[in-house]
Amino acid sequence: MRRPELVCPAGTLPALRAAVEGGADAVYVGLRGATNARNFPGLNLTPRELAEGVRHAHAAGARVFLALNTYPGPEEWPEAEAAVDAAAEAGVDALIAADPGLLARARERHPGLALHLSVQGSATNRRAIGFYHERLGIRRVVLPRVLSLAQVRRLVERLPVEVEVFAFGSLCVMVEGRCMLSSYVTGESPNRCGVCSPAKAVRWEEGPEGRSVRLNGVLVERFGSGEPAGYPVLCKGRFRVGGHVYHAIEEPTSLNVLDILPELVRCGVAALKVEGRQRSPAYVAQVTRVLREALDACLADPDGYRPDPAWVAALDRVSEGSTHTLGALDRPWM
Amino acid sequence: MRLSLAPIPYFWPRERVEAFYEAAAGWPVDVVYLGEVVCGKRLELRLEDWIALGERLAAAGKEVVLSTQALIEAESELARMERLCRNGRFAVEANDLGAVHVLAEAGVPFVVGPHVNVYNAATLGLLAGLGARRWVPPVELPGRVLARVLAGRPRGLEVEVTAYGRLALAFSARCFTARADNVPKDACELRCRHDPEGRLMETQDGRALFVANGVQIQSAAPCNLAAELGAMREMGVDLLRVVPDASTTAEAVGILAEAAAGRREPAQAAADLAALRPGVGACNGYWHGRAGLDWRGALPA
Numbered sequence: 001m002r003r004p005e006l007v008c009p010a011g012t013l014p015a016l017r018a019a020v021e022g023g024a025d026a027v028y029v030g031l032r033g034a035t036n037a038r039n040f041p042g043l044n045l046t047p048r049e050l051a052e053g054v055r056h057a058h059a060a061g062a063r064v065f066l067a068l069n070t071y072p073g074p075e076e077w078p079e080a081e082a083a084v085d086a087a088a089e090a091g092v093d094a095l096i097a098a099d100p101g102l103l104a105r106a107r108e109r110h111p112g113l114a115l116h117l118s119v120q121g122s123a124t125n126r127r128a129i130g131f132y133h134e135r136l137g138i139r140r141v142v143l144p145r146v147l148s149l150a151q152v153r154r155l156v157e158r159l160p161v162e163v164e165v166f167a168f169g170s171l172c173v174m175v176e177g178r179c180m181l182s183s184y185v186t187g188e189s190p191n192r193c194g195v196c197s198p199a200k201a202v203r204w205e206e207g208p209e210g211r212s213v214r215l216n217g218v219l220v221e222r223f224g225s226g227e228p229a230g231y232p233v234l235c236k237g238r239f240r241v242g243g244h245v246y247h248a249i250e251e252p253t254s255l256n257v258l259d260i261l262p263e264l265v266r267c268g269v270a271a272l273k274v275e276g277r278q279r280s281p282a283y284v285a286q287v288t289r290v291l292r293e294a295l296d297a298c299l300a301d302p303d304g305y306r307p308d309p310a311w312v313a314a315l316d317r318v319s320e321g322s323t324h325t326l327g328a329l330d331r332p333w334m
Numbered sequence: 335m336r337l338s339l340a341p342i343p344y345f346w347p348r349e350r351v352e353a354f355y356e357a358a359a360g361w362p363v364d365v366v367y368l369g370e371v372v373c374g375k376r377l378e379l380r381l382e383d384w385i386a387l388g389e390r391l392a393a394a395g396k397e398v399v400l401s402t403q404a405l406i407e408a409e410s411e412l413a414r415m416e417r418l419c420r421n422g423r424f425a426v427e428a429n430d431l432g433a434v435h436v437l438a439e440a441g442v443p444f445v446v447g448p449h450v451n452v453y454n455a456a457t458l459g460l461l462a463g464l465g466a467r468r469w470v471p472p473v474e475l476p477g478r479v480l481a482r483v484l485a486g487r488p489r490g491l492e493v494e495v496t497a498y499g500r501l502a503l504a505f506s507a508r509c510f511t512a513r514a515d516n517v518p519k520d521a522c523e524l525r526c527r528h529d530p531e532g533r534l535m536e537t538q539d540g541r542a543l544f545v546a547n548g549v550q551i552q553s554a555a556p557c558n559l560a561a562e563l564g565a566m567r568e569m570g571v572d573l574l575r576v577v578p579d580a581s582t583t584a585e586a587v588g589i590l591a592e593a594a595a596g597r598r599e600p601a602q603a604a605a606d607l608a609a610l611r612p613g614v615g616a617c618n619g620y621w622h623g624r625a626g627l628d629w630r631g632a633l634p635a
Contacts, residue, residue: 071453073475074482100431101456122451125406127416127432134435135464146507151407174504174551175405178449181544183474184503184553184626187619191451192474216625219537235504240536241514241546248535248546249510328507334519 001302004264005271006295007065007164008288011043014281016053016064022288026063028096029053030194030277034076035083036067037120038277039194047086054090063093067277069118070194071099081105088113096142098122098177103136116140116164120190122177126158133161140164140270144176149260149329153267162270168287169275170320171255171327173235181234186216197233230320252321258307260326261298283318290314335567335594337587338365338494340577341401343502343547345376345526348383350580355387357584359394362591365494365573366391367427369401369418371449373509373548374411375524381418388424401427404449405505405549427470438464448472448496449505453479455486462488470494470575473501476623477562481569492572497560498586498607499577500532500545501553501617501626510546530580542614543627553626556582558616560593560603561631582610604631 008024010016019027030036032044045053050066057064066087072080080102087095088110095113097103098120106113119142123129132138140162143152156163172179176190183189186201201216211223213232220237223229230236235249255275257264264272272295274287290311298305316322327333339358342351358366368384368391370376379387381400388398402415412432419426419436428434429447437444445468452458458469466488471480473496484493512522514533526532532547534554542554556577559566566574574594576586586607593603608616619628 071451071457073453073479074455074485075479077454077456099451099453099457100460101454101458104460105456123431125412125430125432127412127435128406128430129432131431131435135438135460146405147407148507154409173508174506177451178404179504180472180474180501180626181504181551183620184501185543187623187625187628189474191472192453218541218543218627219539222538238538239543240538240540241533244514245538248514249506249551250508331520332518334508 001265001299002268002270003299004269004295006288006291007271007273008284009274009277009279010053010284011038011040011277011279012281013045013049013053015279015284017056018281018285019288020057020060020062022285023292024062024288026065026093026271027053027057028065028067028277030067031083031086033079033083034194035070035072035080037069037118037190037194039070040199040278043278047090050086050092051090054092065094065096065116066090066092067096067118068102069096069098069120071191072102073192084109094140100132100136103132103138107137114139116142118142119144119166120177122175124175126155129155129159129161142273145172145255146175146328148331149263149267152264152269152329156268164271164273165264165269166255166275167257167272168291168315169255171250171253171325173250185218185234197231202232228322236320251323253323253325254319254321255327256312256315256319256324257326257329258294258311258315260329261294261307262302262305265298265302286314286318335563335571336364336573337362337591337594338573338575339363339367339583339587340496340499340575341367341369341371342578343372343500343550343552344530344532344580345373345378345524345548346530346580347527348378350530351379352387354578355391359391359396361584361587363396363576363587365397365399367399367401371401371404371429372505372550373526374403374406374408374414375522376526376548381414381421385421385423398424399427399445400424401447402429402433404429404447404502406430406432407507434461434464441465443467446470448502455483458483458491459486459488462491466491468492468494470496473557474620474626477565477569477621478623484569487570493570494573494575495559495566495571496557496577497574498558498590499556499579501557501577502550503544503553503626504551506549509549510551511548514546553617555615555617555627556607556611557618557620558604558607559618559621560590560607561600562618562621563593563600563603585610
């Protein structure tokens, strides 16, 4: 059985250290600026911090990937190219990118740099992944969260590249790389700006109908008294459809694959990814430790593996809506 | 500037599709895109049926292009996409890089559809080198960014901008129509056939925001770029694309055709388009580098 890498997020050097200490096999980070999908204030590394992070991780036997996964326009292009060079100079173990032109440029300038296709690449079938492999030389694909377990298994069997899947964290309901809900309402999208439903567009209001939250003036959610109020991501809001008000796209919930870990490992996936570069070092430490323990238990005895209720509880405590789902991996979710 | 008709985004019965294109054969559009782009379960028309429809439109003088599905997961969907790409009769609009890969391998020139992520000249040049001869930019690309990308436009590549109609904003594995009816996707009974213009999603304070169309989410407000015709002409946009719906397409095509021919003022055309769908407004924010739903500019009364 292939031992999948546990790939954990880090938005800062303390988070990177927490991930390494917690047992991550690899840590993925972003550079400051609009070159990555978690372009939040106070987050991401400078080139100097990146080099330091790489030294720290390598000394502990862990790898570092740099995510450069927005689609740069002409104005952002020089910054994106500089980020590719910074990644190569810092000695990262792989570059995670989505833009075909940028991948081509990275391959040309740094032939030794391993390329991973970001989830933002939106490659959901073997021909799309084949494009990135044959034309651009990617060695690994991070699969969008729209595929069933059976579809993941078939892809692993048939693809000449490694397959990485999301194991835990916030759940994108839409196919990544092709969702513009955020830019439609706020002007900023994951593809162009590296953000979704940005905090600067959020306004909370108290009124007779309860607590309302708006994104750029658009009402996303209204909470009754005592109802837990979550972050107003557009796809987790309540809307009126056909006279009913409900979570028309998805409830606030997180992805968690602990229930099907042996199936995923048996599929032969190369890596399991934790979402959340925007999260705190404490979060990264907690989630990394739980997933490390679960993955080790699963690898030691896949047939006897059962998710420990303590793991599930620990992860639910830090989950959106304090609940979890298998998402598209489980067909009834669709 | 020429006009084009995007594929019908909704699931209509065959008779309605045929009637729509019978009418479209007489409209002032130059290019017609055909095919099911949204959901692999909508098989009311097969490839052979689309080709037969295409023959009738070609006989009426239209350029016909077959469009591939945007989100392809299942092997059955992949097989249908490959067959469509190798149809041997009409050009193809690729709506994911899988289709681009198949078309490049087959050596067939193609259109890069709006669901392929092209945001810069490097990617556009790469695709042009693989056989792209027309590009429909992502709907969120601002006009000024488009102008900069086009400054290095590959020779012979045409550009087509979505100028009117509801915008495709997202695709999912989940079906939002089935979810609205509380049925599993695997037993959806093709509920979307009852929504010829999708299902409106309003905010809790009554703003029409999105439209659920099976696995796709659209903008509730139609995009309306008639007032930008001058800027588009200046930067070398070749075609204006209209996204079909069940109620306003014929009129919208007529208005845009007159504006493109210089017989109607762009601002007047914008106002006339906005009047086609009262109550849901219009949007042009993306073009101006703002939130997509914004409307910038005045509409004459």
